[in-house]
Amino acid sequence: MKEPTKQQPGEQPPEPVTLRQLVGHPVLAGAEHAGGASLDRQVRRVSVRAGVDPAGLGSGDLIVVSGAVDASGWQVEAGIRRCALAGIAGLVLPVRDRGPLATTVLLAERLNLPLVLLPADASPNDVALRLAQLVATPEVVRSEQVLRFVRRIRGQVDSLEAVTTAVAEVIHAPVSALGPDGALVHGRHGPASFRRDLNLPQVVVEGEFTHVIQPVSVGSAPLWLVAALRLPAPAQVEVAQAVLATAEPWAMSWLATRRLAAERDARARTTLLADLLRLREDAGTVTRHRAAILGWRLDGWHTAAYLRRLNEPPTDNLTDRDEIARALAQAGIDGPLVEQSDGWVAWQTVRDEPSPQEVKVVLEAVRRTLALLGSRIELAAGVGRLHPGIGGLARTVDEAREAALSIDPTSVDVSQDPAARVAHIDALGVGRLVRAWTRSRSARALANTLLAPLADQETLLATLDVYLEHESSVVATAAALGLHRNTVSDRIARTQRILGVDLRDPDDRLAVELACRALRPNVRRTSSKSQIANS
């Protein structure tokens, strides 16, 4: 170690290490830094000496005294003077029975020689070896630590904590896990901010702490592993990066296992609810048994809430489930939560017939839930009535879905006021019921089939829509569109021909009008009066 490290041609010399970074190294934990001398000197070489002897050494040299030196002896004091005159970067001195005399420490301070006192149980040779590796051959430290991690983690991990603990033990620094939203899910140290939008390893320096961040990518939202290093040497950061990168597959395998289990559970929930809604009172013992296993109470009185997603797909209902469940529980709804294709169904069950007020309580709780979720997960929610038994569960879920569908996400007050995104089935008029129906899947299916021949006839479709809106009056339609009434009657005639319907027939008329209602948002968005007029 006394020879300077020889660099292979073309190899980058290790980044210089400051004494402060070495003092922060775990191997010096418990060591005392005596004297106020500057720790910002660069250390280029670590030398082991039997005594405080700087012979042949100079600036950039850190001396680790390994001999049985009495720290209180005069030789140490005389040695400190010689070290300071030689410009030594620092002195690591083991203290056995007794620390250095007051004058020794004062002299080190006066001569600006950093003095690090090793506790009696530390091995100076070990300390010297670790520090020298850090200074001269950081890649050796890196591979050694990666190996240590692999040996420690060995086999399957049963928790995320097993991964973070193993990393923490190897790199001697606290390791935390952050959720997709940057909140701590495990551990205590996390950076105040980092680029969560970049799914890449990152290093964030905040004050004394350097956070080494490794993403664990599963699905759309990554989990983050974060090591918090205090005043690390560059080599220590590299070690943490290497070990965290090695740990990523383990964290990922744990996540994947958990995800698989979650998917299985979600499927079980969804199919069971579908069965219950279909079979109602006819549900057999097998179905009831499955419900019992999931802890669903089928007797008693149910009030359902249907949470419909408004966000543009793709969305991950499974990933967001935890957040929804948390918000619901916080708002006071702690019943089952079941994934649906466009959202979730939640319901509350009580044993005895509750007061009618219960519905208001649920309604209020759903409003609070939406407020708690904020803007990341946008929902429209419907709440059903109170119904008893298995059939009651199916009814209240149906009602809740209908109420949720009644909310038009494009209307102004819905986008402005989150409270307007919650509807109760009782609050729906006939008109809203129709609107709710037109937003249903069956309505879309009808509209697409019936109006398919007009798919590329935007002008005819828009004219038809306005015509039906104006009670089949050619005059009123012409006025509304600013056209001649002959143009309108001509278009309507063509439309009837293409669709093969007679609008004077009440049944045909109703079917076409409902189909138009189902498509209306699209028609209104894509057409304007002038476009219709000019074509």
Added chain:
Amino acid sequence: MSGAAESTAESFVDRLAGDDVEALERGASLLGSGGGGHPRLGALWLNRELAGGAEVRVVGVDSLTGWVLPVAAAGSTASVAVEKLSAGDELRRCVEVAEQHLGIEVDTIGVLAIGGGNALFPFIAAAQTGKPVPDADLTGRAFSGLEQTVVGCGPEFTGTWVSAEAHGAAMVIDGAGPPAAERVMRGALAGLGGWAALAYPPLPADTFRRLALAGTVSHALRLGHQHRQAAQAAEDGATLARRLGGEHLGRGTVLEVHRGSGGKYAGGSVAMRSPDGDGLFRVEMGDEYTMVLRDGEVVATTPDVICLLDTHRRQVIPTGQVRRGHEVDILLLPVPDRLWHADVLPRLAPRAYGLDADPVRYRAGGPVPAPGGGS
């Protein structure tokens, strides 16, 4: 700093009188280098002898004839002798037993060490026997072991050693050199009551003249008188050092005293900082102060005499009494050049006191390693 007064010229006094005893006490105390036992007890004793009509003549080494019997005290005169008081006639009996046993008549009582408590005992013996004391000694400072004289383990000191204790017992060690005599004395001291008068093998006058450091009694008396005048004039450390012909190494407040335990030598260190905070001093000690470091640099070692003086009272602080908070002046007093010669140096260099260091002789403007040092 050149060697201390080494001359065969006229003695400072030819007979101890009046304030000479106090001067001798002060001088011996300074030359004790913090050890050697405090001469206070011996001074009181000698004063009583002189008050009783006895007289002590001091003669130059040139006029010596017949036999010279070097006398000292063995054991801990610093602590034990204060509690276990002397009978009063140990020294006389010691001389008498030696004379009887060897069948000679001693002409002169020799001084073994002019530093510390041992400086006074030959004068008491002289007062009690009426024999004169030569103006010389065999150590030039205090000694911690019987071989630490200029004679060392030379053939001159292989012979008959006589020890007498307070209850009347006397012990004769025959045919032994200093190491053997020391070994026997250490073993016997408990039985002798902790301390006892000790006569070295007598030396013929010619041999004594050849070996002894002449003029050191006068030197001690001169130091003592100067020290008293300085104390009366309340001089500061630097002025006092100049007056004594020594060097003022610095002034400091004791921050910490560390005393080692076990081993043959009771080692220890005194950490000091100058009042302005600029100077850091560290004084190493064994039985005596042995080394001074200034800002981590060794500036002085034995055999030069290192004194720690109380800054306010100007009294010598022995190694056993220095404590935290003391404000002290560090003085360096020269010793006869002979002590720096290669044949004597090893017995008085720091290693002889258990300190693993080469001797360094102080030079104003910087220390220099002693010639022949490190042996």
